[in-house]
Amino acid sequence: MTAATASxxxxxxxxxxxxxxxxxxxxxxxxxxxxxxxxxxLHAMAPVxxxxxxxxxxxxxxxxxxxxxxxxxxxxxxxxxxxLVSGLxxxxxPFVLFAWGETRVPSALAGIGNATTPLATVVCTFLFLxxxxxxxxxxxxxxxxxxxxxxxxxxxxxxxPDLAGFAATLAGGACYGVGWTYxxxxxxxxxxxxxxxxxxxxxxxAILMVPTTLGWWLLSRSTHxxxxxLVHDGSGTATWLAVGAVLVLGxxxxxxxxxxxxxxxxxxxxxxxxxxTYLIPVVSVVLGAALLSEHLTGWEYAGAxxxxxxxxxxxxxxxxxx
Numbered sequence: 069m070t071a072a073t074a075s076x077x078x079x080x081x082x083x084x085x086x087x088x089x090x091x092x093x094x095x096x097x098x099x100x101x102x103x104x105x106x107x108x109x110l111h112a113m114a115p116v117x118x119x120x121x122x123x124x125x126x127x128x129x130x131x132x133x134x135x136x137x138x139x140x141x142x143x144x145x146x147x148x149x150x151x152l153v154s155g156l157x158x159x160x161x162p163f164v165l166f167a168w169g170e171t172r173v174p175s176a177l178a179g180i181g182n183a184t185t186p187l188a189t190v191v192c193t194f195l196f197l198x199x200x201x202x203x204x205x206x207x208x209x210x211x212x213x214x215x216x217x218x219x220x221x222x223x224x225x226x227x228x229p230d231l232a233g234f235a236a237t238l239a240g241g242a243c244y245g246v247g248w249t250y251x252x253x254x255x256x257x258x259x260x261x262x263x264x265x266x267x268x269x270x271x272x273x274a275i276l277m278v279p280t281t282l283g284w285w286l287l288s289r290s291t292h293x294x295x296x297x298l299v300h301d302g303s304g305t306a307t308w309l310a311v312g313a314v315l316v317l318g319x320x321x322x323x324x325x326x327x328x329x330x331x332x333x334x335x336x337x338x339x340x341x342x343x344x345t346y347l348i349p350v351v352s353v354v355l356g357a358a359l360l361s362e363h364l365t366g367w368e369y370a371g372a373x374x375x376x377x378x379x380x381x382x383x384x385x386x387x388x389x390x
Contacts, residue, residue: 088335091328095344098325099182100351103175104359105317106167112298112310115167116284118317120277123159125318127270130327134263141268142258148272150254151265155272157247159322160280163273165240172233174362179352180220180372181237186342186379187213188245196253209381216374222367229368241345248333248342261334266326346376 109118134141142151170178187210193200194207217238222228255265285295292299300307333341349372356362364372 096347105313107175108313111305119163126322127274129323159273160276162240162243169236172230176353176356182241184241188242192249213378220371
């Protein structure tokens with residue numbers, strides 16, 4: 069780690085120039101608005117197309133920045149095998165799940181689904197990191213969080229959200245918990261700092277999206293003659309605006325955001341970084357209501373409050389921890 073850092077002296081000043089709390093707040097706004105951008109993109113693009121363009125654009129941006137800063141990608145077959153799993157759970161899979169989920173639920177509700185990340189992190193830590201202290205209070209908070217999810221789903225009423233769509237957003241949020249726990253278990257010793265690991269993560273995600281997009285296209289050739297064919301949904305949103313929203317999502321919400329996320333994790337730790345999910349639903353709900361005229365039910369707001377309260381308990385540092 070010391071040798072790798074010394075070989076790229078330009079990386080450290082860039083990381084320290086902006087304090088991590090500023091990056092934390094920027095991430096909350098960027099990722100909170102990503103659900104709005106996906107919703108706009110769906111007016112002309114399929115979920116898989118959105119995920120593919122988002123990852124490819126984000127990977128291009130961060131690989132370019134890696135080259136400009138003199139950084140390098142990790143090396144070793146074992147490392148890249150672990151990065152394959154990390155890239156799946158931190159980019160390709162959740163991006164597809166969130167985009168598909170938003171075809172069936174409002175963007176505000178999709179943002180609330182993202183709040184399951186800290187809960188999934190605790191469950192994965194308990195399963196895959198037996199030496200880590202989880203604590204009974206955190207396990208109880210996870211159960212309470214799942215109760216909040218049930219309240220949001222409202223299985224006892226007819227006015228409930230689309231269960232498949234909301235389940236997809238929940239799975240997308242859980243993917244981040246799985247991915248960050250996997251990184252902590254298998255990739256903690258191979259991070260060269262700077263843009264090395266986030267660039268590798270998005271590069272793997274872009275590679276994974278190639279066969280995924282081709283497979284989707286083979287099943288959708290009746291409506292999409294080519295993988296890049298755009299099909300407008302008939303709304304008043306211009307096609308260029310839909311594509312532009314996804315490009316912004318790729319450049320800012322993926323490329324630059326992943327750079328900020330890894331900086332926050334390194335500076336403040338994964339537990340603090342996971343608390344970004346407290347603010348993401350707030351941003352997504354405000355933007356959904358203000359710009360898309362979306363409205364949630366009282367049960368959905370109540371369930372969201374329960375989930376976020378559980379996430380706060382889950383993310384508190386353990387007794388004696390720094």
